[in-house]
Amino acid sequence: MHGYAGKVLYVDLNTGKTRIEPLNMxxxxxxxxxxxxxxxxxxxNSEGGVSPLSPENPLVLAIGPISGTIFPTAGNGHAFxxxxxxxxxxxxxxxxxxxxxxxxxxxxxxVILNGKAEKPVYLWIDDDSVQLxxxxxxxxxxxxxxxxxxxEDLQDYYVRVAAIGLAGEKLSRIACIINEKTRAAGRxxxxxxxxxxxxxxxxxxxxxxxxxxxxxxxxxxxxEFHERMKGPATRKYRTLGTAENVLVHNSLxxxxxxxxxxxxxxxxxxxxxxxxxxxxxxxxxxCSSCAMRxxxxxxxxxxxxxxxxxxxxxxxxxxxxxxxxxxxxxxIIKGMELANYYGMDAxxxxxxxxxxxxxxxxxxxxxxxxxxxxxxxGNSEALIQLLEKMGKREGIGNILADGVRSAGQKIGKGAxxxxxxxxxxxxxxxxxxCLKTAALGFAVSFRGADHNRHGAYAFDVKGKVxxxxxxxxxxxxxxxxxxxxxxxxxxxxxxxSRGTYYKGLSDMAKLYNLVTGIEMTDKELDKSxxxxxxxxxxxxxxxxxxxxxDTLPWKVMNMPIPDEGPVNGAVVKQKxxxxxxxxxxxxxxxxxxxxxxxxxxxxxxxxxxxxxxxxKGEA
Amino acid sequence: xxxxHERKFVSADPEKCVGxxxxxxxxxxxxxxxxxxxKSRIRVVRVNQLANMAVTCRRCEDPxxxxxxxxxxxxxxxxxxxxxxxxxxxxxCGWCIEACDYGAIMLHSENKVVHVCDLCKDxxxxxxxxxxxxxxxxLVTSDVLAQKARIAAVKKLFQEAKKxx
Numbered sequence: 001m002h003g004y005a006g007k008v009l010y011v012d013l014n015t016g017k018t019r020i021e022p023l024n025m026x027x028x029x030x031x032x033x034x035x036x037x038x039x040x041x042x043x044x045n046s047e048g049g050v051s052p053l054s055p056e057n058p059l060v061l062a063i064g065p066i067s068g069t070i071f072p073t074a075g076n077g078h079a080f081x082x083x084x085x086x087x088x089x090x091x092x093x094x095x096x097x098x099x100x101x102x103x104x105x106x107x108x109x110x111v112i113l114n115g116k117a118e119k120p121v122y123l124w125i126d127d128d129s130v131q132l133x134x135x136x137x138x139x140x141x142x143x144x145x146x147x148x149x150x151x152e153d154l155q156d157y158y159v160r161v162a163a164i165g166l167a168g169e170k171l172s173r174i175a176c177i178i179n180e181k182t183r184a185a186g187r188x189x190x191x192x193x194x195x196x197x198x199x200x201x202x203x204x205x206x207x208x209x210x211x212x213x214x215x216x217x218x219x220x221x222x223x224e225f226h227e228r229m230k231g232p233a234t235r236k237y238r239t240l241g242t243a244e245n246v247l248v249h250n251s252l253x254x255x256x257x258x259x260x261x262x263x264x265x266x267x268x269x270x271x272x273x274x275x276x277x278x279x280x281x282x283x284x285x286x287c288s289s290c291a292m293r294x295x296x297x298x299x300x301x302x303x304x305x306x307x308x309x310x311x312x313x314x315x316x317x318x319x320x321x322x323x324x325x326x327x328x329x330x331x332i333i334k335g336m337e338l339a340n341y342y343g344m345d346a347x348x349x350x351x352x353x354x355x356x357x358x359x360x361x362x363x364x365x366x367x368x369x370x371x372x373x374x375x376x377x378g379n380s381e382a383l384i385q386l387l388e389k390m391g392k393r394e395g396i397g398n399i400l401a402d403g404v405r406s407a408g409q410k411i412g413k414g415a416x417x418x419x420x421x422x423x424x425x426x427x428x429x430x431x432x433x434c435l436k437t438a439a440l441g442f443a444v445s446f447r448g449a450d451h452n453r454h455g456a457y458a459f460d461v462k463g464k465v466x467x468x469x470x471x472x473x474x475x476x477x478x479x480x481x482x483x484x485x486x487x488x489x490x491x492x493x494x495x496x497s498r499g500t501y502y503k504g505l506s507d508m509a510k511l512y513n514l515v516t517g518i519e520m521t522d523k524e525l526d527k528s529x530x531x532x533x534x535x536x537x538x539x540x541x542x543x544x545x546x547x548x549x550d551t552l553p554w555k556v557m558n559m560p561i562p563d564e565g566p567v568n569g570a571v572v573k574q575k576x577x578x579x580x581x582x583x584x585x586x587x588x589x590x591x592x593x594x595x596x597x598x599x600x601x602x603x604x605x606x607x608x609x610x611x612x613x614x615x616k617g618e619a
Numbered sequence: 620x621x622x623x624h625e626r627k628f629v630s631a632d633p634e635k636c637v638g639x640x641x642x643x644x645x646x647x648x649x650x651x652x653x654x655x656x657x658k659s660r661i662r663v664v665r666v667n668q669l670a671n672m673a674v675t676c677r678r679c680e681d682p683x684x685x686x687x688x689x690x691x692x693x694x695x696x697x698x699x700x701x702x703x704x705x706x707x708x709x710x711x712c713g714w715c716i717e718a719c720d721y722g723a724i725m726l727h728s729e730n731k732v733v734h735v736c737d738l739c740k741d742x743x744x745x746x747x748x749x750x751x752x753x754x755x756x757x758l759v760t761s762d763v764l765a766q767k768a769r770i771a772a773v774k775k776l777f778q779e780a781k782k783x784x
Contacts, residue, residue: 069654070644098640105655158656181668207728209653219648226752283669286639291752293637297668309668 002213003065003516004028005107008041009130011123013197014055014115018130023109028065029518030605033109035092036490036532038062038081039539041110042090043609048542052085052189053171053196055116061103061202062111064492065516068104068210071222072229072500074511075101075289077492078162078179084188085173086348086403087423087448089540089549091188094489095162098288099179102160105206117198122150122163125204135200140166142341143178143201150203163201164191165343170393171195172401174348174426178340182295182311183287186345188425188447189403213517221514225500229291233499237294238284242314243273245429246322252461253565254431255318258325258377259351259358260420260555263431263570264563267327276312276329287494294496298333305334312336315451318429319350324357325377335383342391348403351426353386355404356396358418364411371395420553423448423545432556434567435460436470440580441478443550446536452495454481468567470576475583483529490532531604534588534596538612547594550581593617626680626700627758629661629736629745631673635755638663638671642747642756649739649746657728660736661747673747673756676702676723676736684735687718693733702735709733 010019031040038060045058060081066074078100084091103111106127113123120135133153138146146163161179168175168191175191176184185191212218236244249255250268257265269275280300286293300308310333320326320335335353339346353375359365360375367374371389375382389397399407404426408419420427425448432439441456442449451457456478460467465474487508488495501507505522512520540549551557552572560571585592589600595616601607643659651658661675678700685693685702692708693715695701702724709732715724716733724735738758739745748756759767 070641070648075644075654207655207657209647209651209655209658211653215652226750229752283671284637285665285668285671286637288640289644290637290639291641293639293753295668299669311668 002211003512003518004033005063005104005109007108009108009111009125011111011113011130011132012115013113013117013121013132013199016132028109030528030531031535032487032490032512032528032532033064034062034077034079034490034492035081035094036486036528036535037110038079038092039090039532039535041112042081043535043539045112045114046083049544050083052083052088052091053192055114055197057083057193057196059113059190059193059197059199060110061113063100063104063109064490066491066493066511068101069212069218069515070289071511071515072225072289072291073287073494073497074491076287077494078103078185079489079492080177080185080190082190082193083543084424084447085171085192086189086405086425089423089448089543089545090446090536091190091193092447092489093176093185093187093190094492095177095179095183095185096287096494097160097180097183099160099162099183099204100492101288102204102206104210105208106204107206107208111202113197113199116196120198120200122201122203123199124154125202127205127207138200139169142166143343144181144340146201147181150201154203156205159203159205161201161203163343164194165341165391167342167344167391167401168192168195169200170401172344172390172393173406174345174352174401174403175343176345178343182340184340184345186347187450189345191343212515214514218514221511226291228500228502229497231500234292234496237496238292240273240277241284241294241296241312243276243296243312243317245314246272246317247274248461249429252434253561253563253567254434254461255322255429256420256427256431257322259323259354259418260427260431260553260559261358262563263434263561263567264565265322265325268322270327271317271321271329271332273314276317280312280329280333290494292497300330300333303330305330308334308337310337310340315429316346316350319347320353320383323350323354323429324383326380326383327378328380331380331383335387338384338387338391342387344387344391347428348426349387349390351420352390352400352404352407353383355407355418355420356386356400357382359411359415362414362418364413364415364418365396369396417554417558420555421449422551422553423549425449427553430457431561432552433561433572434570435467436572436576436580437465437467437474437477439552439556439572439577440474440584441481443552443577443581444478444584446533446540449553452485454478454485455495456481468570470572470580472579472583474580475585475587478584479530479587482533483526486532487525487529490528527604530588531606534600534604534606535609537590537594537596538609541595541616542612547581547592550594552577591617625760626678627738627760628678628700629675629738629747629756630759630764632755632757633670633672635753636663636671636673637753637755638665639752641750641752642673645746645750649742650734658734660725660734662722662725674721674723675747677721678702683718683720684715684724687714689714699738701737701740704733704735706732
């Protein structure tokens with residue numbers, strides 16, 4: 001077998017027993033790998049309505065068919081899938097590094113973790129040998145410390161480790177899973193699911209060769225893509241990095257600022273990607289097989305946070321900076337390091353701090369409520385203190401650690417309206433009021449507010465459409481992008497390399513064929529992309545989500561952009577959202593209620609799952 | 620004996636190396652037709668995010684691996700400095716591994732004899748250098764390394780002097 005390892009590992013944490021089953025090749029063809037395969041396996045191994053932090057919610061780790069090869073960026077990703085404690089729908093998060101390729105060499109396409117261990121344990125996968133080892137001495141350690149301790153423990157420094165921090169142990173709904181110090185499977189609270197199983201970490205060593213099916217042609221394609229990786233398609237990531245977005249978004253007035261009170265940050269110049277690179281970036285490193293490298297490592301050279309070392313990207317910089325009104329890069333970087341230390345999704349963590357600051361400024365949370373912190377926007381010390389409290393679940397941190405939706409409900413007094421989330425997942429750095437294609441993408445994203453499920457902001461930001469207009473046709477644009485992004489996360493390749501696939505899905509189909517030997521076309525791949533999105537929709541329907549949840553944060557629909565400038569007064573009205581949703585559902589072959597029709601399921605070869613939509617009403 | 624200007628080896632520039640492992644992948648592919656870092660003759664070390672470097676055989680002047688081998692399985696080529704292995708004699712005892720200060724000679728994970736970089740003698744040029752996307756790897760002699768270090772040091776001195784002016 002080529003591409004796929006052909007094996008799925010089941011681990012029962014209740015008993016410590018493991019078993020291996022052959023990979024269902026029908027699933028492999030239809031759902032590719034990564035998030036697609038992961039979600040399909042999750043569905044088979046769970047009951048509808050399962051409580052996300054119960055032992056019955058399986059945590060699935062899935063690798064893609066290209067993993068372990070030399071193909072640029074394709075060798076290195078892995079995906080976690082489970083029901084999300086944040087959204088109560090399907091959760092998934094992808095990370096890169098070297099962990100995924102090691103897992104492939106160990107001989108698994110997926111690992112399904114069921115049940116809950118009696119005591120804290122970590123999973124040690126050494127090719128065919130799979131053990132649960134005591135993790136008592138790892139409790140409370142950061143993912144980075146955990147990785148180092150496990151390497152010491154196993155006396156193998158090339159072991160790859162994915163671990164949770166204290167936030168995951170304490171079941172914070174914004175907890176993530178981190179591998180290799182700085183790479184996070186960040187969104188949707190997968191770290192809390194792992195913590196609920198008393199599973200501190202997964203360590204893996206794989207020794208098997210990975211051999212593509214058509215190796216000569218494959219190596220020719222690799223050579224071609226090595227050239228493309230050096231070209232204009234990856235320029236941004238190789239140079240300033242995603243932090244370049246700060247000034248771009250700010251100039252377009254599409255950078256949510258101070259918890260969406262503004263769309264423009266007057267001090268953006270102080271936290272720009274340009275300044276970040278000039279003053280803080282010490283080194284840019286790469287994941288396994290990358291050929292581009294993008295990971296901007298920053299070091300704080302002086303001041304109160306001197307010596308802090310972490311990775312920095314636009315989203316996390318934005319969340320802890322402009323979104324909290326903070327203009328000090330050193331504090332933002334320290335905040336990022338703290339998020340990694342406790343194992344919290346840095347986007348959700350920053351957005352939650354911004355929310356708390358808004359509550360404070362509106363008199364909803366008092367200085368006393370906050371344990372003595374004067375949490376005005378722009379107070380960088382408050383950012384650090386609140387993050388510490390969230391990581392440890394101390395005081396107000398106990399409420400904030402579960403993200404803005406949960407915190408808004410618990411705090412009340414109108415705090416719900418200040419909680420900027422979709423389906424319970426915190427917003428990301430695109431002001432949806434003036435990016436209406438993106439707004440649709442965010443509203444329908446199956447994992448909640450996120451740019452990485454569709455990348456539909458590109459049409460708006462690059463001026464390919466009138467970004468202030470909600471009109472027919474946007475549905476198909478979002479649909480096509482969602483299909484592509486689902487495939488990228490299923491193959492798994494890196495989204496930063498998406499521009500090197502000059503022929504789009506045809507290039508991806510060729511890659512799939514050369515690695516796996518399985519015939520594939522661009523049309524078939526697009527169908528797989530549609531199938532994966534529809535599968536996620538079916539899961540969400542099973543878990544009780546529907547059209548009512550395909551909505552936008554309160555401020556996006558009720559507080560027009562106040563800033564003088566090109567998009568003053570922009571807002572998304574319910575009527576506009578309805579038009580966009582109708583258009584999108586139609587392009588997907590779903591009913592007005594967002595339910596996939598039986599004809600659509602048949603077309604996608606998903607008749608077997610029609611039980612889920614039975615009785616939900618067809619148009 | 621090979622002259623000081625002729626004994627070449629693969630050297631990584633830690634300023635340029637990003638730890639991407641492409642050298643490992645292409646090495647194992649070239650030598651074994653499989654992607655597997657464990658079978659690579661060059662290995663990447665990431666001490667932390669800032670410290671990345673690929674390490675391979677330095678072709679020492681008086682190679683301790685050869686001296687350590689109790690079965691005379693290793694010898695150094697007079698012509699090129701390459702460490703050569705007699706597979707029939709090697710029993711994988713690991714004395715050479717212990718002797719090497721750089722971890723550049725390793726036990727093969729399957730056939731249980733040691734392997735070490737031969738500069739891709741069958742390919743004409745080291746594939747890791749050809750494929751490194753950062754141009755972090757170069758084929759150098761000790762003398763060239765020393766030249767480069769001297770030039771860098773002197774340049775720095777003059778820049779410092781300029782600044783002070």
